[in-house]
Amino acid sequence: MLKQAKGRIGRNAVLLALLEEEEEAEITAHLESLQWRYCKGKVGSMELQKIVASIETAAKRNDVVNGELYREMHALYHAVIEAMQGVTRGQVDLGDLMRTVGLRFAVVRGKPYENSEEGEWIAVALYGTIGAPIRGLEHETIGLGINHI
Amino acid sequence: MLKQAKGRIGRNAVLLALLEEEEEAEITAHLESLQWRYCKGKVGSMELQKIVASIETAAKRNDVVNGELYREMHALYHAVIEAMQGVTRGQVDLGDLMRTVGLRFAVVRGKPYENSEEGEWIAVALYGTIGAPIRGLEHETIGLGINHI
Amino acid sequence: MLKQAKGRIGRNAVLLALLEEEEEAEITAHLESLQWRYCKGKVGSMELQKIVASIETAAKRNDVVNGELYREMHALYHAVIEAMQGVTRGQVDLGDLMRTVGLRFAVVRGKPYENSEEGEWIAVALYGTIGAPIRGLEHETIGLGINHI
Amino acid sequence: MLKQAKGRIGRNAVLLALLEEEEEAEITAHLESLQWRYCKGKVGSMELQKIVASIETAAKRNDVVNGELYREMHALYHAVIEAMQGVTRGQVDLGDLMRTVGLRFAVVRGKPYENSEEGEWIAVALYGTIGAPIRGLEHETIGLGINHI
Amino acid sequence: MLKQAKGRIGRNAVLLALLEEEEEAEITAHLESLQWRYCKGKVGSMELQKIVASIETAAKRNDVVNGELYREMHALYHAVIEAMQGVTRGQVDLGDLMRTVGLRFAVVRGKPYENSEEGEWIAVALYGTIGAPIRGLEHETIGLGINHI
Amino acid sequence: MLKQAKGRIGRNAVLLALLEEEEEAEITAHLESLQWRYCKGKVGSMELQKIVASIETAAKRNDVVNGELYREMHALYHAVIEAMQGVTRGQVDLGDLMRTVGLRFAVVRGKPYENSEEGEWIAVALYGTIGAPIRGLEHETIGLGINHI
Ligand SMILES: [Mg+2]
Ligand SMILES: [Mg+2]
Ligand SMILES: [Mg+2]
Ligand SMILES: [Mg+2]
Ligand SMILES: [Mg+2]
Numbered sequence: 006m007l008k009q010a011k012g013r014i015g016r017n018a019v020l021l022a023l024l025e026e027e028e029e030a031e032i033t034a035h036l037e038s039l040q041w042r043y044c045k046g047k048v049g050s051m052e053l054q055k056i057v058a059s060i061e062t063a064a065k066r067n068d069v070v071n072g073e074l075y076r077e078m079h080a081l082y083h084a085v086i087e088a089m090q091g092v093t094r095g096q097v098d099l100g101d102l103m104r105t106v107g108l109r110f111a112v113v114r115g116k117p118y119e120n121s122e123e124g125e126w127i128a129v130a131l132y133g134t135i136g137a138p139i140r141g142l143e144h145e146t147i148g149l150g151i152n153h154i
Numbered sequence: 155m156l157k158q159a160k161g162r163i164g165r166n167a168v169l170l171a172l173l174e175e176e177e178e179a180e181i182t183a184h185l186e187s188l189q190w191r192y193c194k195g196k197v198g199s200m201e202l203q204k205i206v207a208s209i210e211t212a213a214k215r216n217d218v219v220n221g222e223l224y225r226e227m228h229a230l231y232h233a234v235i236e237a238m239q240g241v242t243r244g245q246v247d248l249g250d251l252m253r254t255v256g257l258r259f260a261v262v263r264g265k266p267y268e269n270s271e272e273g274e275w276i277a278v279a280l281y282g283t284i285g286a287p288i289r290g291l292e293h294e295t296i297g298l299g300i301n302h303i
Numbered sequence: 304m305l306k307q308a309k310g311r312i313g314r315n316a317v318l319l320a321l322l323e324e325e326e327e328a329e330i331t332a333h334l335e336s337l338q339w340r341y342c343k344g345k346v347g348s349m350e351l352q353k354i355v356a357s358i359e360t361a362a363k364r365n366d367v368v369n370g371e372l373y374r375e376m377h378a379l380y381h382a383v384i385e386a387m388q389g390v391t392r393g394q395v396d397l398g399d400l401m402r403t404v405g406l407r408f409a410v411v412r413g414k415p416y417e418n419s420e421e422g423e424w425i426a427v428a429l430y431g432t433i434g435a436p437i438r439g440l441e442h443e444t445i446g447l448g449i450n451h452i
Numbered sequence: 453m454l455k456q457a458k459g460r461i462g463r464n465a466v467l468l469a470l471l472e473e474e475e476e477a478e479i480t481a482h483l484e485s486l487q488w489r490y491c492k493g494k495v496g497s498m499e500l501q502k503i504v505a506s507i508e509t510a511a512k513r514n515d516v517v518n519g520e521l522y523r524e525m526h527a528l529y530h531a532v533i534e535a536m537q538g539v540t541r542g543q544v545d546l547g548d549l550m551r552t553v554g555l556r557f558a559v560v561r562g563k564p565y566e567n568s569e570e571g572e573w574i575a576v577a578l579y580g581t582i583g584a585p586i587r588g589l590e591h592e593t594i595g596l597g598i599n600h601i
Numbered sequence: 602m603l604k605q606a607k608g609r610i611g612r613n614a615v616l617l618a619l620l621e622e623e624e625e626a627e628i629t630a631h632l633e634s635l636q637w638r639y640c641k642g643k644v645g646s647m648e649l650q651k652i653v654a655s656i657e658t659a660a661k662r663n664d665v666v667n668g669e670l671y672r673e674m675h676a677l678y679h680a681v682i683e684a685m686q687g688v689t690r691g692q693v694d695l696g697d698l699m700r701t702v703g704l705r706f707a708v709v710r711g712k713p714y715e716n717s718e719e720g721e722w723i724a725v726a727l728y729g730t731i732g733a734p735i736r737g738l739e740h741e742t743i744g745l746g747i748n749h750i
Numbered sequence: 751m752l753k754q755a756k757g758r759i760g761r762n763a764v765l766l767a768l769l770e771e772e773e774e775a776e777i778t779a780h781l782e783s784l785q786w787r788y789c790k791g792k793v794g795s796m797e798l799q800k801i802v803a804s805i806e807t808a809a810k811r812n813d814v815v816n817g818e819l820y821r822e823m824h825a826l827y828h829a830v831i832e833a834m835q836g837v838t839r840g841q842v843d844l845g846d847l848m849r850t851v852g853l854r855f856a857v858v859r860g861k862p863y864e865n866s867e868e869g870e871w872i873a874v875a876l877y878g879t880i881g882a883p884i885r886g887l888e889h890e891t892i893g894l895g896i897n898h899i
């Protein structure tokens with residue numbers, strides 16, 4: 006069984022991505038108290054590849070995942086692609102479809118289930134804007150990918 | 155240009171869907187002060203059709219959209235489908251893929267751009283769990299669809 | 304090389320599906336003069352399966368394809384699915400996504416290439432409306448699938 | 453309720469894209485008489501981005517849409533992507549899948565519903581060929597996207 | 602690094618699904634010698650749900666996965682869906698698209714990497730026929746999904 | 751009706767792609783005895799286009815298809831794309847999604863049905879690894895596309 010609201014990994018990741026820097030202290034303190042690993046960053050691009058690379062690099066540098074272990078990178082990769090599905094809503098493509106994104110991302114790794122045997126899971130949350138490569142011609146977008154790790 | 159954080163329609167919709175009932179007062183007070191129309195509800199099903207119908211019915215009953223005008227229902231429909239892309243991440247399908255969802259949804263209608271000529275937009279946010287049709291075998295999921303209305 | 308406008312199989316199929324009965328005489332006379340096989344029909348449903356079945360049945364009954372030969376049914380099937388992609392634009396699904404269609408379809412079989420060795424090809428054209436299962440809440444839609452046969 | 457055949461926006465857009473220049477006078481005169489805005493153009497490319505840009509540029513230059521208003525560009529953009537779904541039938545991608553298109557496009561903006569409160573809608577129609585980047589190795593393709601604007 | 606041919610989990614799963622019963626002794630002996638868990642079965646249906654359920658049930662009954670642990674069922678589920686992508690090639694759908702499958706499936710769980718820290722992975726292989734719901738109107742199809750577990 | 755195991759075109763193509771060079775003699779001898787045309791090759795890339803081009807070039811050079819006839823190239827092309835669906839499982843994309851493949855491919859052309867009027871069919875099988883563009887961070891993948899030719 007999933008834990009209640011504050012013990013939820015996806016909810017924490019989404020709030021971390023969604024909240025402004027000045028609002029996030031409560032969430033980060035909460036994640037620290039849970040001893041869950043996490044990181045947060047920003048990336049803007051018309052190239053999907055750069056989004057994936059930025060998130061993977063941040064997750065490795067902040068020890069959210071072990072970059073030497075394919076097992077962990079595989080779990081993270083699929084979570085990133087699932088999150089991008091929410092952001093792109095239909096075709097996982099940016100520049101080819103003449104659109105660009107400006108995203109804040111959060112990666113959280115922890116134990117969201119009551120049963121400790123369910124082990125660790127990873128959540129990737131993305132929040133920002135998507136639109137034409139012209140400032141202002143854009144609307145908001147969100148995505149969340151979750152995987153066992 | 156999109157307004158800053160609190161004036162953002164997607165962010166407000168996501169928070170409304172994400173927060174527990176006891177936490178949502180701040181958001182709903184904020185939406186009231188903006189004079190934006192909104193509604194919130196819950197739906198659980200293995201049938202996509204029921205999810206779409208629940209959201210459409212709630213939005214009509216709460217005067218977020220005018221159910222007599224195809225123009226408005228068309229805007230809402232596409233926002234719902236885009237939100238379901240985030241929830242389903244790849245195939246917009248539930249029961250056929252042996253999975254079920256338990257979702258909280260929020261629909262918000264307002265003016266998220268600085269330029270008032272950009273007019274009204276609608277946001278559909280979904281948050282909850284997706285998984286096997288067995289209690290507990292599930293993880294979180296989120297989706298956001300945005301459209302001009 | 305494809306033949307010019309009037310010798311094109313897709314264009315003829317689309318016009319046949321698009322034109323009202325009172326307008327179609329010119330197209331059908333033209334197809335007769337080319338000795339190309341064709342059929343036209345109507346189908347409305349929330350179930351994709353019925354659309355596929357209606358087109359296949361009409362094509363078999365009108366000897367546009369030989370229903371005993373998988374080779375021919377395979378060519379027709381893939382052309383139908385490709386045409387449905389244009390109609391559904393993203394998810395090849397109707398009722399699960401709470402939408403229904405009312406379509407006119409045309410199937411045309413002929414030799415659209417200058418080089419006679421290119422042999423016979425089949426075109427499936429669909430034109431009609433797609434929308435909510437409520438009269439009037441709908442817009443137009445089109446699709447074309449083409450295959451060698 | 454949608455108007456009858458000649459009052460339909462998608463049908464007019466498809467005919468405009470489908471007909472040869474010497475055949476289109478009847479359609480354009482009809483669109484003028486309805487006082488509907490429209491434009492027509494040609495584009496060939498292995499890059500989807502160029503197709504999108506060509507249509508958007510033509511629609512802005514011919515005052516079919518207001519390029520300063522995201523609301524209008526958003527409506528046009530989604531109509532273009534829906535039309536490209538019909539053209540690409542499965543993966544909205546060209547060069548990566550080793551294929552190229554040569555398309556005629558038409559954009560029409562008008563009031564296709566009996567009820568004047570349904571307001572303006574926009575239709576994007578594409579017709580041409582798709583195939584290998586070798587002259588002659590290609591077949592026809594069509595797409596139609598419709599949106600409220 | 603992945604192990605060489607015989608130590609590969611996907612290759613073993615595909616061969617197990619592909620080979621006739623009288624040919625499979627070599628593979629099963631090899632899997633036993635590796636002490637990898639596996640199972641094999643058959644399922645035919647127009648309903649995707651039944652395919653997913655058959656594979657999950659077989660994998661649980663044969664102790665390839667622990668049905669009590671969502672972590673394991675999640676790993677298996679995504680591997681099944683990935684395998685179905687290969688089988689369905691575009692739309693993960695059967696009956697709605699008027700097609701049915703007759704499949705042999707194999708699930709294999711083992712350690713396919715040189716580095717033992719990469720731990721256990723699971724492979725789901727599907728092989729059989731797909732086609733119209735009429736005997737003989739069908740062609741072969743294959744799919745493979747792989748996940749860390 | 752499809753022929754039994756050894757007469758099956760997809761099974762032969764998959765085995766040809768799957769088996770190591772030292773194991774393939776039995777399959778190639780069998781294909782020779784059936785007088786079926788075939789070829790085998792290797793390709794590794796982050797660009798889908800190169801995969802498609804390599805297979806098409808090999809099939810033309812080995813007279814499995816006639817490169818002058820669009821009919822044959824069209825049959826091969828769709829079989830290649832269907833095989834790539836199995837390899838990519840969801841989005842037919844490589845580099846944009848930060849992944850690369852190392853594949854062995856086999857193309858087989860023959861008569862897999864009892865009824866000789868079903869004529870020739872073509873099968874494209876792909877087997878290899880997919881993963882991050884870092885050696886070792888990869889798992890296996892397979893795909894099979896089949897078409898009438
Ligand atoms: Mg999952
Ligand atoms: Mg949008
Ligand atoms: Mg084609
Ligand atoms: Mg629509
Ligand atoms: Mg993977």
Ligand SMILES: [Mg+2]
Binds near residue numbers: 377381740896
């Ligand atoms: Mg097929």
